[in-house]
Amino acid sequence: GIDWWYDVTPRDIMYSTFDRRSGEKEPKWRGQFGAEPIYYTDIKDLSELINNRQEAFRKVLGKKLSIATWINLVERIRTALVHSNPVTQKELDKFAAIFKQWNKIAWTVYRNLAEN
Numbered sequence: 135g136i137d138w139w140y141d142v143t144p145r146d147i148m149y150s151t152f153d154r155r156s157g158e159k160e161p162k163w164r165g166q167f168g169a170e171p172i173y174y175t176d177i178k179d180l181s182e183l184i185n186n187r188q189e190a191f192r193k194v195l196g197k198k199l200s201i202a203t204w205i206n207l208v209e210r211i212r213t214a215l216v217h218s219n220p221v222t223q224k225e226l227d228k229f230a231a232i233f234k235q236w237n238k239i240a241w242t243v244y245r246n247l248a249e250n
Contacts, residue, residue, distance in 0.1 A: 139171055142187055147179045177212070181205045194243050204232045 140148070151174035175183075181202050184191045191201075211229050214221045 143171075143183060144186070147175060147182065150179075151175055177205050177209050194239065204236065207232060 148171065151171040154174040155171065172180075184201050207225070207228060211221050211225055213219075
């Protein structure tokens with residue numbers, strides 16, 4: 135439903151997103167992420183949310199929930215890049231493939247929501 139975030143999100147994740155959102159007044163050099171609390175989650179939090187609600191996400195992601203694998207790879211590459219560490223071409227290629235898959239899933243979800 136419309137309040138799904140408040141119904142299913144573990145309190146520690148919810149509070150950390152509220153803290154990030156309220157701290158967004160500074161720095162002024164970048165814009166706000168968005169209106170919804172989910173935009174303020176850590177990527178590892180998304181994995182926890184999906185694992186806690188597998189039945190609901192299975193409708194969108196299919197029977198085999200490989201999101202944890204995707205998230206772990208994205209987090210490793212993100213951490214390497216943020217800290218100016220090198221990543222291999224193989225990792226970049228895998229990241230690009232995951233991005234394409236995730237983009238396809240996101241558009242499917244968007245279309246399903248728009249139809250309902």
